[in-house]
Amino acid sequence: MYPLRRNRRLRTKESIRSLVRETIITPNDFLVPLFVVEGKGVKDEIASMPNYYRYSLDLLEQEVKELWRLGLKSVLLFVKVPDNLKDNKGTEALNPNGLMQRAIKTVKNACPDMLVMTDVALDPYSSYGHDGIVENGLIANDDTVAVLAEMSLLHAKAGADLVAPSDMMDGRILSIREALEEEGYYNTGIMSYSAKYASAFYGPFRDALDSAPVDMANVPKDKKTYQMDPANRFEAIRETEMDIDEGADIVMVKPGLCYLDIVREIKNEVDVPVAVYQVSGEYAMVKAAAEKGWLDHDAVMLEQITAIKRAGADIIASYFAKDIVKLIS
Secondary structure, eight states: OOOSOOGGGGGSSHHHHHHSOSOOOOGGGEEEEEEEOSSSSOEEEETTEEEEEEEOHHHHHHHHHHHHHTTOOEEEEEEOOOGGGOBTTOGGGGOTTSHHHHHHHHHHHHOTTSEEEEEEOSTTTBTTOOSSEEETTEEEHHHHHHHHHHHHHHHHHHTOSEEEEOSOOTTHHHHHHHHHHHTTOTTOEEEEEEEEBOOGGGHHHHHHHTOOOOOOTTSOSSSTTTSBOTTOSHHHHHHHHHHHHHTOSEEEEESSGGGHHHHHHHHHHOSSOEEEEEOHHHHHHHHHHHHTTSSOHHHHHHHHHHHHHHHTOSEEEETTHHHHHHHHO
């Protein structure tokens, strides 16, 4: 006797599959990373991230308007700082008229309702390519945190809706929250990179910003003393809960696909929105394999994004955002 219940009945055609689908992707799921450079008329493709670009401010304006037209309402800004402005203390990060501050204003002028988040870390400004100040071969936590708090305040003054500290220094969320509150920026949010792993998937991103750690004596060769060990699971929950206690409004897991177990663990434990960053290496692998004809680009892209949302992501930062929205529309 055959079973009375046949699960395949709900898979017979696309109309019924879509009716009972548990995980739905919409433009509202996405946070779009944008890379900004000095100059005019610059749309510079990143070699290791095919079809992704660095924009000068004039073309950033056009890109933001295009994103809004597609229904993408949130951006995350990163800046590529000229080498002559880099030093060990991130001095240029505290320039009130620096590139980040001008980029924030450009986005807000072009599209006032666009939600603007900003990267808060020293690596784009560091002559050593680290997220913090290097002292005696180590990353100075507390001195770095003081700079990050000043950076965050400048971003808020320029019009950022949320600041996104990606550095993984201890105590930085509390220091940033206090700095914002003391200056009256009560409504400026913090999206904390709470569980950011010392991953090998960040290479193309570092190409995009020229922010890889330099190979020099008395400089840490990697970021393992502050980013998390990929082998650790429970540490991610501790880090995330501490950030929430310090004032984080949104928490993030980075990278994405290799850490979906962490996403689900954190989603089960916290009561704030959970973001996931589908990082540059994940993007580049799909592009490279598709170029070789080894994968169906669109199918794999959509499957990966669906997996990230299914795991518990409320927000997905992805370089595929435009491609996905065009595909599902």
